[in-house]
Amino acid sequence: MTPSLDIRTQHLLRELAPQVLGAVTRRFRDFAASEDAVQEALIAAAAQWPRDGLPDNPRAWLIRIAARRITDHVRAETARRHRESLVVSLVPPEEQLALAADEAAVERDDTxxxxxxxxxxxxxxxxxxxxxxxxxxxxxxxxxxxxxxxxxxxxxxxxxxxxxxxxxxGVPFQLPTAEERAxxxxxxxxxxxxxxxxxYTATSGPELYxxxxxxxxxxxxxxxxxxxPDDAEVAGLLALMLLTDARRAARTGPSGELIPLDQQDRTLWDPSAIAEGVALLTATLPRGSVGPYQLQAAIAAVHDEAATAEDTDWAQILGLYGLLQRMSDNPMVTLNHAIATAMVHGPAAGLELLDALAEDPRMKEHHRLDAVRAHLLERAGDLEGAIAHYQRAAERTASLSERNYLLTHAAQLREPRKAP
Incomplete structure (x- = not known):
């Protein structure tokens, strides 16, 4: 029986897969063939590593196996079609040498x-x-x-x-020029x-994160x-990730249960990540043109800089979502705008915006629309409506953590209504 992969090795293979694909694709300039070869290398690793042990350099091992697979495939195709020059035309000689001998190239991160x-x-x-x-x-x-x-x-x-x-x-699958990169x-x-x-929020599976x-x-x-380094939106994206990921430790309880933002222990938030994100944002916003990632980062910063949930400046968040909505046709932005509207002007105003959003075909079956509607109905005092939409949202999500939270919250709303 073949030994099974442990969790650490599974994560290692997942981490290395795009790096290996990048290295092989860069050399062979054939995405489909490279992808197939890397998949074969990953399968070989899954079979051999548990039996033989982890190689000294797992990344180089995978690159060598994938390169061998793609070369074997090319040679087989060459023999079948009687085209002796195919390997040479596909892989320039200098890159064949680099693949075999250049250890620096093997160690390069091509992701x-x-x-x-x-x-x-x-x-x-x-x-x-x-x-x-x-x-x-x-x-x-x-x-x-x-x-x-x-x-x-x-x-x-x-x-x-x-x-x-x-x-x-027929356009080569190769590294873009500076103009193409831009x-x-x-x-x-x-x-x-x-x-x-x-x-940060997994679409499916048992883990939230x-x-x-x-x-x-x-x-x-x-x-x-x-x-x-001078691109303000790239800096804004990095700031957004830092400011959002800073809350990670507070998002789940001891059993992995979801804890919503307004109930999180903010002492668990990462102050260094928040400081780095705010510094990036502070440096980019005065540059002039503001893009959607900078706006989202600014919203995250308002949340992160509030000492308590009650101290959150929802009026500022509402204004930022208004700007973001004018830049984007993303229904998730509209959904968050409805939440901010409810926090500033009351749940009825937020629910009115949700009614219009419900006509968007992209959102009709999405669990977050029901979850937000349930939350606003709860704030409005309509517990029966809230329970129904929490349950519907739970039925529509594939995330076990979100489903458990939604069902648990629905049950908690029903609890006080039981007769003594």
Whole structure:
């Protein structure tokens, strides 16, 4: 019987997968073939490492195995088609030598390069982002579909078409020039934002938080900030991640149960992350043009700088969401704007905004719309309505932590109504 992978090794393979894919793709310039080869290398690692032990350099091991697999595939194709020159045309001689002998190249982290490469010029922004989330973020099709607010089948077709479009285009899958990198920067930031968001609040599964995803998004965003230190939106994105992740330790209780923002123990928040995020934001806001990531970071800063939930400056948050809503057609922004409206003008005003949002096809089946409606109905004193929507939200979420919280809260609302 093959020994099973322990949790630490599973996390290591997940962390290394995009780095290995970036290294192999950079050398072979064939995304689809490289992706297949890396998957084969990961399968080989899952079979061999528990039996033989972890190699001294797991990343280099995976790169070598993936490179061997893709070379074997190329040679097989060459033999089948009688094209002896295929390997040479696919892999330049200097890069074949680098692959075999250049240890510095093996140690290089290509993940950020891969992220830029996936935002390919022949793809629409939505297709590029979906493909990148799959290749770099390691997100499942279901998780990406939830982020895009589209059916899973639609998203699967989008990723498949994206790969085929790259293959058919004839445009090399290689590192972009400085001009191409600038053109792809917006898509790259959006990918990092979505990877972080999935890590901070997992779409599905037993855990609320996936540190492998949010930690990788933070690491890559730091790398991106070093690459373009004068870009205010990149700095804003990094600030947003820091200010949000600063609350991580307070978001769950001893048993992993979800603790909402207004009930968190703020002494558990990370003051160094908050200070770093605020400093980034303070340095970028005076530069002039303000983008959506800076606005979201400013909202996070207002929350983080409030000593208690009651001290939160909701009027300022409402104003910031108003600005953000004018920049974005994202229904989640509208949902948060409704919450801020309710906190400033009362639950009835927030519920009125939710009624309009309910007509948006992207939100009709989303559990957060029901969860917010339940919260505002509870604040308005309509406990029966609140209970019904908490239960409906619980039915619609695939996150066990969120489902447990919603059902528990519904049960707590029902408890005082029992006869003595």
């Amino acid at each position: 950020l390069d891969l992220l830029f490469m996936c935002c390919h010029p022949v793809l629409s922004p939505a297709s590029a982002i979906a493909l990148t989330l799959r290749a770099v973020g390691g997100l499942t099709t279901f998780e990406i579909a939830k982020a895009f607010l589209v059916p899973e089948a639609t998203l699967a077709q989008r990723i498949s078409r994206a790969k085929q479009s790259i293959k058919d285009s 053109a792809r920067l917006g898509a790259v930031m959006h990918v990092l934002y979505l990877i972080f968001s999935e890590g 996936r540190g492998d995803l949010s930690g990788e998004a933070l690491r890559l965003t730091r790398m991106l900030h070093r690459l373009v």
